[in-house]
Amino acid sequence: MTTFRSKVRETDTAHDAGSPCLLFVDDDRDIQVAARLLFQRRRIKILSAYDAAEALTLLASHPVDLVLLDLNYTKGARTGAEGLALLKDMLVLRRDLPVLVVTGHSGVSIAVEAMRTGATDFVMKPWNNDRLVSLVTSVLEKCGRNNGFDVEPVLITASDAIKQIVSEADRIAPTRACVLISGPSGVGKMLLARRIQDLSSEASAAQSFSAEDCGDLPQEGGVWICREIEALSPTLQRRLTDRLDGSAPPRLIALSSLDFAQR
Missing domain, CATH: 3.40.50.2300 (Response regulator)
Known part of the structure; x- marks a missing residue:
């Protein structure tokens, strides 16, 4: 599994401050x-x-x-x-x-x-x-708060650190490698995951779900984007392992706010 740890400044994050x-x-x-x-x-x-x-x-x-x-x-x-x-x-x-x-x-x-x-x-x-x-x-x-409805958030690559991360993401995107993206809330983990999906060879749209609200795993394969992967219950962790070890495993892009390098 490829791991990205976000080392970005505030200017490198997704633009959602203007969203209602x-x-x-x-x-x-x-x-x-x-x-x-x-x-x-x-x-x-x-x-x-x-x-x-x-x-x-x-x-x-x-x-x-x-x-x-x-x-x-x-x-x-x-x-x-x-x-x-x-x-x-x-x-x-x-x-x-x-x-x-x-x-x-x-x-x-x-x-x-x-x-x-x-x-x-x-x-x-x-x-x-x-x-x-x-x-x-x-x-x-x-109320004058309609800005943001039709605006796609963007990942601003202002620093060398984020440029390096994006370059590595682009390199592994066409593969079937599973990916772990970690970093604080608001640094653009989902944007990076979507970028990997957009550049991948998968034809179908990614299935995105939150481990905190997840009662079961998606039934279909393809690409799974799992937010807050560390919150996945032990039961679902076992099911996920079985799916990844199966004959037609999904491609997992896991997001986490934890810094696993420090654990």
Whole structure:
């Protein structure tokens, strides 16, 4: 396995500082993952909160442009009361904060009440992806935060260190070698992985997944890009080893924020 360790300055990282930031409040991890995949493809940063305390902490500590709030964000909730209470707390912190509420069990009436409380609009669950994206895009445009939707992040090779890393990545890209890319968050590990995929001989698109949210490995082969590989459970580690040792193994591009050279 080829290993890259990122030794880059701030100017060598991916440009995502201008991307809009969406805070999504819902306790369902599967729905959180689906939303993350939906919006990350559109260059919208997603912050995930699973309860009220986490949501308020993230709101107070991050430049959130828009909140997507499930009115029944904990398991078993049906009335929407907890969502309304959190909505009020959020608007105390940020009076002008755009909030889209998500409702399913509670119906339209509670969504209307949320809008009277200060919500911008509502979405019914299960949502339609096109409708949700259109609504989020519209709200962000009104806030002047639509920059980044159609802009591909770029890997800036300003230093000799990153030039050397990119050159080595280009060299091994056409091979079937598995790759480990390590470095701090934000240095462009995913961009480097995508570059390797783009220059590889694989015809199909890479399958990207996070070890932290992974319940099982992809069923198909091809190229796998696994983020935070160190978080993969022991069970999935064994399955991954079996797949890599199999007759038609995937090409694994593993990403990690750990510095394995120091371990």
